[in-house]
Amino acid sequence: MTAVTDRVAPGDRYGVRDLLAEAAAGVGARPGRLLLTILGTVLGIASVVVTVGLAQTAAVQINQQFDAVAATQAVASAATSPGRDGQERALARLPWDAAERAERIAGVEAAALVSEVDLAGADVSAVPVHDPSAPRTSAPPVLAAGPHALEALQGRLQQGRWFDAGHDARGDRVAVLGADAARRLGVQRVDRQPSVFVGDRAYQVVGIVDDVARRTDLLGAVILPTGTARADLGLAAADELHLHVAIGSGPVVGEQLPLALDPNEPDTFTVGVPPTTSRVRDSVQADVSTIFLALGGVALLVGGVGIANVTLLSVLERVGEIGLRRALGATRRQIAAQFVVESVVIGLLGGLVGAALGVAVVVVVSAAQSWTPILELGMVGLAVLAGGGIGLLAGLYPALKAASVEPIAALRGGV
Amino acid sequence: MTVLDLLGAAEEVHDRAPVVELRGVTRQFPGDPPVHALHPTDLTVRAGEYLSVVGPSGSGKSTLLHLLGLLDSPTDGEYLLDGRPTSGAGERERAALRATRIGFVFQAFHLLPHRTVLENVLLATVYSGVPRAERRERAVAALERVGLAHRLDFLPTVLSGGERQRTAVARAVVARPAVLLADEPTGNLDSASSESVLALFDELHAEGLTLLVITHDDEVSARAQRRVRIADGRLQEIA
Structure with a gap:
């Protein structure tokens, strides 16, 4: 179709700017529904941030307690082994x-x-x-x-x-x-x-x-x-x-x-020494994190399914709009891209709100326990991106559905 | 406009290039037996013509409109838009043709309820490659042209039916299409609103726009310069 499209300057064709503007308008059209849509992602991201944040915070607090006595005390004694009469006897x-x-x-x-x-x-x-x-x-x-x-x-x-x-x-x-x-x-x-x-x-x-x-x-x-x-x-x-x-x-x-x-015969003595601080932190993190991370993962899954569900519903509702856009000259790819971007934006919003909520909870809990809140900032950024990733995955199927809408059938109904 | 002017205009029309040309276009829907929605049809619409297609429901009007609007493909025959054959065009080319050469006006208006009147008109410029700097200016001009300059920031939901349809007309003409396809444009309107929309069509025609209106209403079709009747998938010129 070179004859038609070549007449349009590249900067004036339907591009990223138009895509983002249309997606933003689509996301912003229903603020109430948007809140419900991002709720699952918000809770999932928040629980992951809280889990990791509290684990990091708690690990450092526990280390500080260990430092006082346990981390500086060691004891050695002769190893024992049971003798013939069943009594423990020292080997050295x-x-x-x-x-x-x-x-x-x-x-x-x-x-x-x-x-x-x-x-x-x-x-x-x-x-x-x-x-x-x-x-x-x-x-x-x-x-x-x-x-x-x-x-x-x-x-x-x-x-x-x-x-x-x-x-x-x-x-x-x-x-x-x-x-x-x-x-x-x-x-x-x-x-x-x-x-x-x-x-x-x-x-x-x-x-x-x-x-x-x-x-x-x-x-x-x-x-x-x-x-x-x-x-x-x-x-x-x-x-x-x-x-x-x-x-x-x-x-x-x-x-x-x-x-x-x-x-x-060095083996004949048993020595109890304090573990290094990093080992303390590792073990505490492992204990605290695993179960809550699993919960966060489940919440994220539910959040993703929620986005997919609402986006799919929105595709069905907006069949008329899709038909109109196709009649106005939108390609299937442009329609699909719009719904994927809308879903990613919803996911990013959920990630942003969830990460903020998580940080707030970590700070409040730390304040209540008189702890120093410790949270890697990179982790927070990563959590927001994870929200966007969930939105992307959740939006793929609804976007394919939207792209497959036939304009003739779609235009029979209203917008 | 005098009678002489009209005659002169009519003579001129025959010299102009055809915008829409159907050559033996057929549309069958598969089934047992197959449904002949449109029998082999020839139709030529020249630039600046105002043509109405009138027929009862089920006569093949909608099929014809979908074919002309490149929303559907003929089973047989060739459709030339602006002199270029469209049968070999792929999905992207057809979308580009719809964006730049065709303007649609629907019975149900199809305005996005959460966007203002101006944003609804701007939507058509997004896909048709209207230069970015001109988009707003041209959308405002189109809305001024249809008499809605005072409604730019209103939502379509608060407009009257006639105003909504005029918004839709502004959206259809903002990308300067070769032909305006209107599908029952007055079907959802009361008589006063219908009159305002039909008067707008007359004005646009006088300014040189090519119009093709599909309707079941003889009164609406009577406004056109040239009339075609469709019945059982066959077209017949009304003298």
């Missing part, structure tokens, strides 16, 4: 210099052994007198700890001091009391140099500890230096090595610590 022994070995590893800020001491019936009291008429009380437990236990367990002294490496090496008879144990034993002040008696031996109380982040049983116990416990009470083996590590050094410490403790 933590070396007595385990704390010194561990502190040489980069990332370990403090390390200390902590062990329970078997008193074999010996009594613990603040007075050495055996009063047969006094009621028997259960003795507070006795623990043995290293000189850096206060740092390793992030403890706080109420008064006095923690024993040092010298006390430990010499086996000095000094003790630190947990706050609860001090109350039970009637010790209130350390500046009067009180003593507690374990069995018949007197131990000078040098400090009272009233808070620890781990091993809270310390608060109810009498704590002796490990060297003293070995010399006086026959401590045979250390139970646990507690470490305070730098944030993020967990995996490295976990790898190196068993080798440092026993280069020949």
Whole structure:
């Protein structure tokens, strides 16, 4: 048809500008229906944005809580295996210099052994007198700890001091009391140099500890230096090595610590280290996101079906208009393009409103929980485009229907 | 306009090129037995002619209109529009011919209810390749021509029937077609509105537009310069 079309300048032919203008007019003709049409897409896009946004926000909040204690605490102990009689037996022994070995590893800020001491019936009291008429009380437990236990367990002294490496090496008879144990034993002040008696031996109380982040049983116990416990009470083996590590050094410490403790048999120790922050985030995101993303996907599907349904209905309603446009010289392709573009515009609108709604919900929920809302902006843009994509898919079949309308039949009815 | 002028005009017409020329055009609809909606027909409409086709319903009027408007294709024969054969034209060429060479006026007006009068007229310029800069100007001029300059921003739903049909006429002529095809243009109008539309047709004809009006109403057909009767798919010139 060169003869006719060549007379028209390319800029004056039916082009993208005309297509967009006609589609915009078609979309805007029924504002009320437009709202209903985009509702499904709005809800779907909003739920996806909320899901991802809250997962990202929550993951960071949870990490901040982890940072306080869990992300800096590690513990090592001898591996156990069930023996012939069914009892768990240790496969190895933590070396007595385990704390010194561990502190040489980069990332370990403090390390200390902590062990329970078997008193074999010996009594613990603040007075050495055996009063047969006094009621028997259960003795507070006795623990043995290293000189850096206060740092390793992030403890706080109420008064006095923690024993040092010298006390430990010499086996000095000094003790630190947990706050609860001090109350039970009637010790209130350390500046009067009180003593507690374990069995018949007197131990000078040098400090009272009233808070620890781990091993809270310390608060109810009498704590002796490990060297003293070995010399006086026959401590045979250390139970646990507690470490305070730098944030993020967990995996490295976990790898190196068993080798440092026993280069020949590193497998005989179990080490519990904090996971890296990214691993924490991944696991939290995976948990929170999956189910809500699935819900969002279903909502999006419903939204797409909604657009397809209404667009198809609109094609049937606008048969007269289609016939008129064909009579005015529109090709089938131009008709199809108009309905596809209308559907894409509806989808984009739904995506835009849904993304805005989703961001608003993330902000409001975060504000209510006093969280910092965190949301990737690229994700929001992507959500809007996803709405357009849904509109495109939903519009294809109605557009084909519109293109196949026969103008003769269409013109018999009214517009 | 005097009688002498009319005679002169009539003589001139015979020298002009035919705008519409049917050569043995036939339209059958498949069936058992096949329906002959239009028997082999010859018809020539020259530039500037005002022709009416009159006939009862079921006589093949609509089939003829659809063939002339390139909305349907003949089973046999050749249709020349502006001297060019159309039987080999594809879908896109036919659409382009409809956009540039043919203007339609329908009984049911077919105005888009959510667009203003001006936008409805502009719609025809979009598909026919009227230069972008001229579109608005020409649509306004067409509406002024049909006497609706004061209704540009009204919605068709608030117009009277006569005003709606005149809007449709403005839409049909805005792209300067070779021929205006009107299908029962007064079918939905009262007599006063009918008269205003028919007077408009007379004026457009006087200005040189080629008109082809299809109607069942003898009064409407009497306004035309040349009349053709159609019955049972056969055309017959009324002297």
